[in-house]
Amino acid sequence: MKTSQNRRKQHRRFPLGKGALMLVMAGTMMMGACTKEKEIQGPPVITPGPSPTQLVSIDLYGTVTDQSNNPVKGATVTIDGHQTTTDQSGVYALPDIRVNAKRAVLNASGAGYFKAFRAFIPREGSQYTMSVKMVKNNPTHTINAQTGGTATLSNGSEVKFPANAVVDEQGNSYSGTVQLAIQYLAPGDAFFGELLPGDLSAERTDGSEAVLKSFGMLNVELTGTSGQSLQIKDGEEAELTVAVPAGLQGEAPSTLPLWYFDEVLGMWKEEGEAQFNGSVYVGKVKHFTWWNCDMAFDPAYIEGRVVDCNGDPVVGVGIYDKLGGSGAWTDGNGNFSTRVIEGRTYELHAELPELGIKSQIEMVGPLSADELYTIPDFKLTVCPAYISGRLTDCDGNVADGMVYVSHSTDPVQVVFTTNGVFKTYVAPNEDYTLTGLTNHNEISDPISVTSGALGGITDMGDFAACPSAxxxxxxxxxxxxxxxxxxxxxxxxxxxxxxxxxxxxxxxxxxxxxxxxxxxxxxxxxxxxxxxxxxxxxxxxxxxxxxxxxxxxxxxxxxxxxxxxxxxxxxxxxxxxxxxxxxxxxxxxxxxxxxxxxxxxxxxxxxxxx
Incomplete structure (x- = not known):
């Protein structure tokens, strides 16, 4: 890999220690992209990884919510063979797990929802939070399997079936009513980054790595009248028509590859092609999953750090680009790293959209293929409000673990401690309830606290986690x-x-x-x-x-x-x-x-x- 002239800087460590503040911000972390600024897509940390056979140990926590920010209870969350379910608050916990060092793929599934996927490159010994947003998969169209038919969305996207082309999971022909649940997604849509399966990393037919630029995608699920899963019969094809957003139609090529999302690899794979027809792409597919109409580019890489107005690293900050692209969130040390498209100029800034706090803008690029560029620190122009404190056991001894942060309208947050200490940003002048949990499952009394103004720190002091409470x-x-x-x-x-x-x-x-x-x-x-x-x-x-x-x-x-x-x-x-x-x-x-x-x-x- 080449490194640009802006050489890597030695990042300052967060005062609370490595991985101290991995904060769950489901539904708020990256949901604030406005119509002029498209959210950068991608996992929290993306850099070229080691051999895919290498494993690393991590702690992984997060929340699963729907598009309205409601918790999805009882969702199954899996990653590299590890599995758990979400609780009543949509929170999941996968502590001390070993995952693929090159690419870890999280899969969330639940009755009544499309599957959701997130992909990231893990670091040994790190603590991660990963928020997942799910979409209900209520059937909206029906066709007759014997005669075939077309399901049309309001934006002009279509799914067209030939006659007698549907089978069940065992490969048996199906001749009844087919129910279709269809999900459309394109750059500029609300929650595009949170709903995008995996990220925009891809594999071409020749096996080479690519980063995609999407012109729109469709996810199609077929079920029979008894709820059984259905697919296209071997040897048959369905025709997809995918609407292209108006802002992208002027640069849409006449022909581009189709890409499907491989749920096992957590990556897009090239298969087939689509032709541009005025405002839509039309192509044929042999099976149903997510299908994406994309141009493929060689990847370049950007890394950096976000600090607040005092120069302290900030966790969970989104990195945005006015022109769209792929990107990341900051980790527990305020660092981020992302794949981007080579040959393009980016206008980047960091932002806490739920608080309306931004950093300065940095211009980056164009970068050559495989180039790594280290961007100067993004510094938030205004410090957020913070809540801090220290978790102890019943005897007053410092106790490591996590703090459960509840708010009346927001998803639950999970904050990790180092030497018992935690510090997390919150909305100003709001009421929160905090519950401490030590690594030995000792529980504190819930404590109510009101955050201060922007830039202020509300220090709760010590609070004890007593198992007998x-x-x-x-x-x-x-x-x-x-x-x-x-x-x-x-x-x-x-x-x-x-x-x-x-x-x-x-x-x-x-x-x-x-x-x-x-x-x-x-x-x-x-x-x-x-x-x-x-x-x-x-x-x-x-x-x-x-x-x-x-x-x-x-x-x-x-x-x-x-x-x-x-x-x-x-x-x-x-x-x-x-x-x-x-x-x-x-x-x-x-x-x-x-x-x-x-x-x-x-x-x-x-x-x-x-």
Missing amino acids: YENSFVIDGGIYSNEKIIFPTIFAPTATAWANYNSPILGITAYADDNNGVYYDNMIFGVKATTTGTYTSLSGDLTVNIFLGDLATPQDTVNLRAEDMTMEITDYPAVGGIVQGTFSGTVKDPVSNTQYTISNGKFAAIRQQ
Whole structure:
């Protein structure tokens, strides 16, 4: 690789240490691109990587939200064979995992949504956050598989099927109604960078690496009347018509390659071509996934750093280009690195769009193929508001871990600590609730704090994470249990094991334990007609109780218990973000064996999600 004359500078380290502040900013980090400034696309860190067989260890956390910034609960998140699910706040956690050093690809999937993909180049020992935005895949068109047909979008994009060209996943011909869910995406669209699968890195048919310039893309999912997945029959082709944004039609070539997104590699691959016809590209495809109409260029590279008005590195800042392109966000040390198109001039700046804070503009390029350019530091013209503090254990000793930052309208943020210390930027003059979680799963009391003005630091000082402060447990007697205490882990962040949601007229309280492989073998679920503190009983109809105690070694000893005569007292009923607490006791029964059990000394503590 060549390095430009602007030689690499020795980056100053963040005072809190490496990876100290990887902040989840789902839905806010890069969503503020205005109509004149298109968001730079790409992963948080992109530089030419080592051998694809090399692995690195990282911690990965983040949130999964929909286009309206609502959390996607229960989404499956996978990366290089590691898997987890999102909690009630859409937060996922994959600590201490080993991933491909050359290219790590995150995949989020959930019922009712198109799959979402993010790709990045990881660094050994680093902590990353990766926000994922998902789009609902509600079917909007239907065709008859026997006769074929055309599904047309309002912007002129089309999907055209020949007759008898659809099969199920086993390759059997399908002759019924085909339901189509179609997603269109093009530069300039809202959330283009957050919805773009992977990034714009690609592989040509000759195996060479490329960076793409998109003129528009389509994602098509086919399902049958029973919900089964469908595809195009081998030997058949469907015709795609992809609308080109008006601002790009003047530079659209008469013919360009088609590219499909390889979900395994997390990369675009060349296959086929499309012809330009006035305002659309038309081409044929042999299978359905994301299809992209693009020009391919050799890559060049830009790296740099973003600092605030005091010269301190800032995490989670977006890098923008007025003309569009590919790019990144800053990491825990304020650094960024991105692939760009060779031979082009870029007008770049850093921005916190949710706060309206920008840096100076830097002109870069044109760069030659494979050139690496280190840009001067971007400096934010105004410092954001900050909240800082130090996490300790019950004895006042410094404790490392993370801080769960909740706001009434924004996605949850996760802030990492170094030597117990954290510092994160927030919106000015807003109310937040913070909960600390140590690396030993010790939980703090939730603390309310109001941020100061822009440029100010609200220091919370020390706050303790005491495991005894909250507990989900009970003593059970009956059947195979003889006054045995059952304890559920009480974790509120980054993935909650106990949560409460109010959905009028019921307050639902859930606590669970798993086997660390995503198998829930113990849980207790309460439904209470409650909007405040008080005492509630099952006999009055105000309380339902479901307790499941699974025995993986002896399945016949598994019990699923229902309330017979149970009483619950809610002692604390806070606002969203606080911890609902109380006690419960009484008798339950297994409806299968008709065995009665006594529950005593029951305690619950659950973070209120809504």
